[in-house]
Amino acid sequence: MTLYFCGHPFKYELEGICKLFFPLIRFTHVFDPEGPVPEGDFVRTIREKGKEQTRLCVEVSLGGASRSREAALPNTLPEYEKECERVLCVELYRLLSEWLGIQPSWGILTGVRPVNIIQRERAAGRPDEETARFLREEYLVSPEKLRLAFTTADVQSGLLADLPERSYSLYISIPFCASRCSYCSFVSHAITTRKATDKIEEYLALLCQELELTAQAAKQNRLKLDTIYIGGGTPTALSAAQLKQVTDAVSAYFDVPSAREYTIEAGRADTITREKLEVIRASGAGRISVNPQTFNDDVLRRIGRRHTAAEAVECYRMAREMGFDTINMDFIAGLPGDTLESFQHTIEEAIRLSPSNITVHTLSIKRSADLFSEEGIADYVKTNVTDGMTAFAREALLAAGYRPYYLYRQKNTIGNLENVGFAKPGAESLYNVYIMDEIQTILACGAGGVTKLVSGMKDPASGKNPIERIFNFKYHFEYIDRFDQIKTRKEQVTDFYANQEK
Ligand code: SF4
Incomplete structure (x- = not known):
């Protein structure tokens, strides 16, 4: 066209x-x-x-x-x-x-963070009714999406007010998975060969070095550790001993007890064992995720997940028994082979299990291209199945006492729909809110990590805090081969804060 x-x-x-x-x-x-x-x-x-x-x-x-x-x-x-x-x-x-x-329900609003508009207008003193009218009439946003965005902004407001000064979040990337899911759009390497497994040792040794350098940079610049997040990939794709190597390095170089939040994404059920959960527990991490994506076994097979719904439930139960009470479960609306009824069953089952956090994503259309035929996609857009799924999840979760606390729209999702983190009151993840709002410095370690240095001073023209980014190499093999450059780039952290103080 x-x-x-x-x-x-x-x-x-x-x-x-x-x-x-x-x-x-x-x-x-x-x-x-x-x-x-x-x-x-x-x-x-x-x-x-x-x-x-x-x-x-x-x-x-x-x-x-x-x-x-x-x-x-x-x-x-x-x-x-x-x-x-x-x-x-x-x-x-x-x-x-x-x-x-x-009728795409976000109207002509194409930005990634609709909640930021509400926060900006509130900060400027504009009444909510006026902002709602403007979004509805001038940007054609549906009443349901407006309600979702305003509720999210309400829940976030308390969390945003709590941000400690000169604080940072530490992000650690484990870019490996047990196998590759067919819808995956992350940079992650499936560790299915001996060659790939060998690389892990090398990667982890360098990652620990980067953690030490990062802790030094944070100390030198008088930054206060606020949250820790180990993600990926799938951190539990590592063996228990390898996972311990990472968590031991975090404990050795950082003041873990001073952090308000420590999360380790466990992720796929086929990688979670009691031994690994024990390592996580001993590290001081209080939050994990167990991500079923769907409770429909046919759909799980179609997307290449090597576990069943029952195994995901089993992992969740084991984590609960071991004392983890802040557990997130991720689900995806719009997976191939899923129907509105089967998605409803998934959400009802999730509510019955009652994890503290439930995140509902929408399938990225880029991935859909590999998963559906072109007619399938056209049909999808027309019948609005995914919109119906997210609407069901929203209403059911609200009714069950969950509240939306972060929301972002991914480019290339079906109908430009949203990903929403729901939590029981008090279980919200600060890290998710702060990264979404880009209001706190993130020091990132590992392949694919992006350090974001957030200035303490607002730019008068945009009203935003300027951000400087430092990119680590995307793939683990580049990270290993060019680690000297990673070390050099860390110096930019000190340069940034020195400039702030001029
Ligand atoms: S577990 Fe997550 S990161 Fe790993 S392949 Fe599947 S979708 Fe990608």
Whole structure:
């Protein structure tokens, strides 16, 4: 499909709207074409500035039929460029929505963090009713999504107010998994060969060195440890002894008891053993996750998970018996082979097990491309099954006493839907809230880790705290081969804080 942009530069947002309705379709972009456009499927968006008014027009041609809509704006509007972009998006959304019979529920809001809009408006003193009206009428957000975003903002407000000064979270990446799930979009290596297993020893030795350097950098810059998160990959894909090597290094170099939160993602049931849970318990980590993704065994098979629903439940029970009371369970809406009924059963079963945290993700459409046929995807978008699944999860979890406390939208999810962390009151993960809001420094160690250094001073223009990022190499073999560069890059932490104090 060709996207024509005439008289304006709003490619990014308008293409985002097209992707909501035509997922997986490749677009060709043409700016200010001369003469008539060739026949075929296209979306043309036009801005024509007259003497006093600007004409904004959208035209869509699909399978030989065509439709158009238009609006006008005075040239003297205070936020003229922004309004032109918004109105073109609204017109395009309305045209496609009426034509195709689909109503993506976040309207024309394409950003990743809708809750931040609410927080920003609250900080500026705008009443919630006004913000809600503006999001509903000008950005076409559905009442359900508004309710979700406002409830999340309410729960977050207390957690955000609690942020200690000059604090940081420590993130440690274990980029290995027992095997690769077919929907995975993370950088993770399946340790199914001897060659891969051998690399783990080398990786862990360097990771421990990086932990030591990181602790030194934190000390030198008078940073206070707030939360620790060991993720991946699957940390429990390591053996119990290897896992202990990592947790021992954390205890040796960091003041673990001073951290408010310590999480280790256990993840897949086929990697969790009593011995590994004992290592986690002894490390002082109080939070783990056991991620079933679904309680439907057929779906588990289809996505390449090498465990059953019953085994995931078994792991959860074992962790509870061993004294873990803050356990997160991850689920995914929209997996291949899953139906609304089977997803409902999954959520009901999760509620019955009553973990402190339940996270509901939406399947990334990039992965869906590998998992579904093209007709399957088209059908999915049309029937809105995933939207129905997330709606069911939201209502059932709210009714069971869980509250949404972090929410983000992943690009390329079906219908640009959201991932939501639900928790029982008091069980919210601070780390998840702080990384989502980008308000706390994260010192990251290991392959794929991204250190985010958050300035203590707000930029007056954007109202945000500027962030500097330091990227570790993405893959474990690059991390091993170029570890000298990882060490050099750590010096940027001290440079950053020295600059802050100037
Ligand atoms: S367990 Fe998670 S990180 Fe590992 S392959 Fe599966 S989805 Fe990817």
